[in-house]
Amino acid sequence: xxxxxxxxxxxxxxxxxxxxxxxxxxxxxxxxxxxxxxxxxxxxxxxxxxxxxxxxxxxxxxxxxxxxxxxxxxxxxxxxxxxxxxxxxxxxxxxxxxxxxxxxxxxxxxxxxxxxxxxxxxxxxxxxxxxxxxxxxxxxxxxxxxxxxxxxxxxxxxxxxxxxxxxxxxxxxxxxxxxxxxxxxxxxxxxxxxxxxxxxxxxxxxxxxxxxxxxxxxxxxxxxxxxxxxxxxxxxxxxxxxxxxxxxxxxxxxxxxxxxxxxxxxxxxxxxxxxxxxxxxxxxxxxxxxxxxxxxxxxxxxxxxxxxxxxxxxxxxxxxxxxxxxxxxxxxxxxxxxxxxxxxxxxxxxxxxxxxxxxxxxxxxxxxxxxxxxxxxxxxxxxxxxxxxxxxxxxxxxxxxxxxxxxxxxxxxxxxxxxxxxxxxxxxxxxxxxxxxxxxxxxxxxxxxxxxxxxxxxxxxxxxxxxxxxxxxxxxxxxxxxxxxxxxxxxxxxxxxxxxxxxxxxxxxxxxxxxxxxxxxxxxxxxxxxxxxxxxxxxxxxxxxxxxxxxxxxxxxxxxxxxxxxxxxxxxxxxxxxxxxxxxxxxxxxxxxxxxxxxxxxxxxxxxxxxxxxxxxxxxxxxxxxxxxxxxxxxxxxxxxxxxxxxxxxxxxxxxxxxx
Amino acid sequence: xxxxxxxxxxxxxxxxxxxxxxxxxxxxxxxxxxxxxxxxxxxxxxxxxxxxxxxxxxxxxxxxxxxxxxxxxxxxxxxxxxxxxxxxxxxxxxxxxxxxxxxxxxxxxxxxxxxxxxxxxxxxxxxxxxxxxxxxxxxxxxxxxxxxxxxxxxxxxxxxxxxxxxxxxxxxxxxxxxxxxxxxxxxxxxxxxxxxxxxxxxxxxxxxxxxxxxxxxxxxxxxxxxxxxxxxxxxxxxxxxxxxxxxxxxxxxxxxxxxxxxxxxx
Numbered sequence: 001x002x003x004x005x006x007x008x009x010x011x012x013x014x015x016x017x018x019x020x021x022x023x024x025x026x027x028x029x030x031x032x033x034x035x036x037x038x039x040x041x042x043x044x045x046x047x048x049x050x051x052x053x054x055x056x057x058x059x060x061x062x063x064x065x066x067x068x069x070x071x072x073x074x075x076x077x078x079x080x081x082x083x084x085x086x087x088x089x090x091x092x093x094x095x096x097x098x099x100x101x102x103x104x105x106x107x108x109x110x111x112x113x114x115x116x117x118x119x120x121x122x123x124x125x126x127x128x129x130x131x132x133x134x135x136x137x138x139x140x141x142x143x144x145x146x147x148x149x150x151x152x153x154x155x156x157x158x159x160x161x162x163x164x165x166x167x168x169x170x171x172x173x174x175x176x177x178x179x180x181x182x183x184x185x186x187x188x189x190x191x192x193x194x195x196x197x198x199x200x201x202x203x204x205x206x207x208x209x210x211x212x213x214x215x216x217x218x219x220x221x222x223x224x225x226x227x228x229x230x231x232x233x234x235x236x237x238x239x240x241x242x243x244x245x246x247x248x249x250x251x252x253x254x255x256x257x258x259x260x261x262x263x264x265x266x267x268x269x270x271x272x273x274x275x276x277x278x279x280x281x282x283x284x285x286x287x288x289x290x291x292x293x294x295x296x297x298x299x300x301x302x303x304x305x306x307x308x309x310x311x312x313x314x315x316x317x318x319x320x321x322x323x324x325x326x327x328x329x330x331x332x333x334x335x336x337x338x339x340x341x342x343x344x345x346x347x348x349x350x351x352x353x354x355x356x357x358x359x360x361x362x363x364x365x366x367x368x369x370x371x372x373x374x375x376x377x378x379x380x381x382x383x384x385x386x387x388x389x390x391x392x393x394x395x396x397x398x399x400x401x402x403x404x405x406x407x408x409x410x411x412x413x414x415x416x417x418x419x420x421x422x423x424x425x426x427x428x429x430x431x432x433x434x435x436x437x438x439x440x441x442x443x444x445x446x447x448x449x450x451x452x453x454x455x456x457x458x459x460x461x462x463x464x465x466x467x468x469x470x471x472x473x474x475x476x477x478x479x480x481x482x483x484x485x486x487x488x489x490x491x492x493x494x495x496x497x498x499x500x501x502x503x504x505x506x507x508x509x510x511x512x513x514x515x516x517x518x519x520x521x522x523x524x525x526x527x528x529x530x531x532x533x534x535x536x537x538x539x540x541x542x543x544x545x546x547x548x549x550x551x552x553x554x555x556x557x558x559x560x561x562x563x564x565x566x567x568x569x570x571x572x573x574x575x576x577x578x579x580x581x582x583x584x585x586x587x588x589x590x591x592x593x594x595x596x597x598x599x600x601x602x603x604x605x606x607x608x609x610x611x612x613x614x615x616x617x618x619x620x621x622x623x624x625x626x627x628x629x630x631x632x633x634x635x636x637x638x639x640x641x642x643x644x645x646x647x648x649x650x651x652x653x654x655x656x657x658x659x660x
Numbered sequence: 661x662x663x664x665x666x667x668x669x670x671x672x673x674x675x676x677x678x679x680x681x682x683x684x685x686x687x688x689x690x691x692x693x694x695x696x697x698x699x700x701x702x703x704x705x706x707x708x709x710x711x712x713x714x715x716x717x718x719x720x721x722x723x724x725x726x727x728x729x730x731x732x733x734x735x736x737x738x739x740x741x742x743x744x745x746x747x748x749x750x751x752x753x754x755x756x757x758x759x760x761x762x763x764x765x766x767x768x769x770x771x772x773x774x775x776x777x778x779x780x781x782x783x784x785x786x787x788x789x790x791x792x793x794x795x796x797x798x799x800x801x802x803x804x805x806x807x808x809x810x811x812x813x814x815x816x817x818x819x820x821x822x823x824x825x826x827x828x829x830x831x832x833x834x835x836x837x838x839x840x841x842x843x844x845x846x847x848x849x850x851x852x853x854x855x856x857x858x859x860x861x862x863x864x865x866x867x868x869x870x871x872x873x874x875x876x877x878x879x880x881x882x883x884x885x886x887x888x889x890x891x892x893x894x895x896x897x898x899x900x901x902x903x904x905x906x907x908x909x910x911x912x913x914x915x916x917x918x919x920x921x922x923x924x925x926x
Contacts, residue, residue: 074794089715090781092821093725098718109801145797152797154790154850156814163804181814187722188817195789202785202915210778233770262717296690299699302719372690406741409690409749472794520705522698566710571672572771574713575705 026630026645029433030134035651039138042434043477047484054079057483060227060242062214062269064091066464067447068248069193070471076200078476083240084197084206087213087232087264092194095250095262096467099186100307102170102178103464105143110167114175116140122173123462124652127455128604128620133651134434135453142469147179149472153192157181170461178461183399189464193471213577214269215505217245217276217443220497221489224443228501232577235570237502239493244442244479247273248471251426251448253286255585255592256537257529260292260305260424266581267588270430270449278438279630279643281431281451283588284596286423287458287605288538290356293407294376294420303422304407307400311349311356313384313393314417316340318377322367328378328416339363354457354605354618357421358538371418380416421538425463427454427605431630435478436470442486444479446470451628456604509569512579517562521579524559528589531555536593541609545597549590553637556586591631591640598642601625622654661687661753665700667712668760673768689749693736694719694726696748713772719744721885724820728773729760734824734883742822742885762823764832765870777823779869780837786865786915787858788841790850809847816843818886828883831872836880838866839896840888846899856903857912863900864914
């Protein structure tokens with residue numbers, strides 16, 4: 001299964017998809033042999049770099065979240081000359097910090113039947129059979145090393161009274177394998193990686209470039225050899241030369257404008273790399289989380305996640321009547337529609353994330369949503385309080401009720417919570433092989449920035465696991481192998497490729513400052529977000545996607561003509577930063593829609609209304625779509641070329657997920 | 661509701677700043693404070709005036725990016741609340757609010773309400789870690805951590821590095837920040853081998869920056885959005901004494917972090 005061949009795109013897509021000039025072989029480099037020996041075998045086959053030669057190699061790591069900070073620190077420890085770049089004022093701000101729930105590991109400390117194989121199995125099945133078996137198995141193997149590493153660093157995981165590590169169950173799996181640090185697991189794991197990184201910065205092996213944003217990738221003789229950055233404080237454009245570039249720049253959920261991602265999270269680094277030749281894997285795979293605090297007005301800037309555990313005791317409902325104006329507590333029982341309990345009598349309020357999300361959207365689209373703008377459904381604890389008592393409910397969910405009250409001003413013990421789904425993770429990203437290398441030699445991608453391990457749906461507590469697996473263990477093994485095998489010519493920033501890339505960066509930045517139009521950056525971003533949410537969100541249809549594919553280029557054109565960015569390029573200019581990122585969102589959005597349009601099956605977070613079971617569940621089409629879609633850039637306004645990496649399942653049998 | 665905002669405007673570190681007054685109409689009580697500033701900025705851009713720069717990212721109170729002083733109080737009037745989580749329902753129609761950046765010599769103003777907090781990173785570089793090269797870690801289950809120690813470490817580790825403690829302190833001291841990291845790592849068994857060196861080096865690095873000294877005002881504790889308690893500073897002082905009197909085979913090397921390392925890109 002080591003190679004994947006680009007197949008001729010389906011005939012019905014001829015109008016959207018260009019046929020590649022010649023078949024390009026996408027070699028995923030998955031080692032042969034039994035699944036449990038693949039990673040060992042891969043490591044043994046790797047070439048090594050002599051310790052004395054390591055400092056001669058410069059590695060550029062973009063991003064300082066879990067994957068980036070862990071990779072930069074570890075490669076620094078090994079003796080490489082590392083440069084790490086972050087647009088934040090300090091690496092500790094990366095958005096990994098906001099992850100709440102926990103991190104999975106197949107430690108089986110509970111003796112409850114967990115194993116590496118079970119975590120692997122859960123990951124492949126949870127990803128709705130659209131992940132690589134080899135990658136998912138390696139992730140499960142490395143999960144145990146991650147916990148060891150983090151404990152050694154002093155990550156304060158929850159402990160029991162005997163001093164042993166606590167675990168809990170998460171995301172509907174049947175074992176307790178999730179390690180956690182209160183509701184702040186991401187924060188503590190990131191601080192662990194940040195501290196390791198700062199130690200290396202202090203030791204001089206890593207040079208940190210804070211407030212520095214990557215704006216382009218430089219490819220010379222087919223190899224990634226550097227990046228172009230903008231110093232966000234001074235506006236200075238710089239070239240950085242390296243032997244390897246690692247992108248760990250997170251996901252692109254902010255294409256929807258409103259998401260649970262941090263405000264500055266963006267797709268610019270991976271998008272620029274895509275435009276330079278890195279294929280984009282499964283761009284349409286996005287995860288929409290069902291329990292977020294809904295939008296309260298047009299000014300809303302982001303959405304806040306509430307733990308999914310609330311659905312264990314809360315009952316979800318909307319009024320039966322459209323345009324209901326009474327307050328929730330004034331609506332009698334008979335006029336309430338507990339729609340999940342009605343439609344899914346066996347699972348009720350505990351249906352999987354995608355089903356819960358999609359149903360909420362449907363009832364709101366019918367005009368029965370509650371709260372400002374009608375974008376919300378009730379999550380009601382009245383019955384639970386009656387059954388369990390107020391104290392018990394307070395004990396179980398008190399901190400969540402407090403977060404809710406802080407934001408909405410409502411006391412959820414008295415009135416039902418209002419919730420609504422929100423985008424919060426993108427399973428798609430740069431296509432990478434087993435070594436986490438993209439289709440550009442020397443360009444690697446780790447964490448949410450790559451497409452690799454999660455398939456079409458990510459299980460809870462798996463994002464932290466993947467980020468740290470890539471950062472601490474995989475990249476520090478595969479990057480040196482590339483260095484040892486590759487002959488690299490000496491280049492410096494005076495190379496024509498750098499000069500041209502710098503020029504292009506300026507040519508993109510200056511028109512934004514000079515457009516002097518009438519609309520703000522945010523107004524475009526909001527419009528794009530609404531368009532994507534409506535047509536490429538929880539439910540996607542052929543007609544809707546075609547409409548979006550038509551509208552996005554128009555919006556993009558208007559953006560470049562009519563955007564207003566004040567101030568200068570040679571200073572801290574937050575509007576200019578935003579404008580550059582939105583310009584790239586306006587391009588990635590089109591690719592997401594194109595991918596969603598071509599994948600006429602439903603799988604995981606990708607739900608095509610045309611492909612559902614009679615009960616309204618996602619219906620996969622394994623005969624036609626059991627592959628990774630890797631898209632190749634063909635130029636702005638040109639249809640991208642589709643390459644396919646077929647997926648084969650030798651250990652986990654392809655089956656329709658059932659919630660009955 | 662309507663608000664009058666007196667906001668500190670400063671073009672860059674080297675240019676003198678001043679207060680400028682703005683009026684914001686149609687403030688909804690459901691807005692967060694930063695969303696209210698978003699509205700102001702959209703309005704300013706519409707009028708051709710440069711928007712107010714302020715730092716922000718997660719808007720969930722965890723990344724530590726945001727923070728400025730509202731009417732003399734870092735992060736505003738609500739306890740245990742960052743400005744991104746502070747909602748406008750706690751203000752009244754017609755309120756006059758003065759917004760200014762953290763005022764501390766160690767945190768130079770970058771622009772408007774944005775300051776440079778890299779001094780915090782340099783304190784961490786001096787010893788705010790446990791040396792654990794990747795791959796060398798022992799089996800996690802082999803390290804027992806008493807629950808009390810784990811809970812204390814976690815209480816301390818919740819620091820978000822926002823800098824409100826420094827802004828609140830009349831001396832602009834960084835003791836609460838530094839003591840939080842020292843308490844986190846020194847409470848754990850894994851942190852013991854480097855305990856004395858860490859304590860000495862981090863406090864030495866702190867002294868090299870432009871922070872003042874602690875004189876127990878406890879303003880830091882009151883301003884901390886994460887409720888880091890003052891007792892951690894007492895613990896830091898105890899550990900300093902411990903390090904000074906603890907017998908060591910050789911004198912501990914106190915590493916001075918390079919002060920304001922040259923920024924390559926400037």
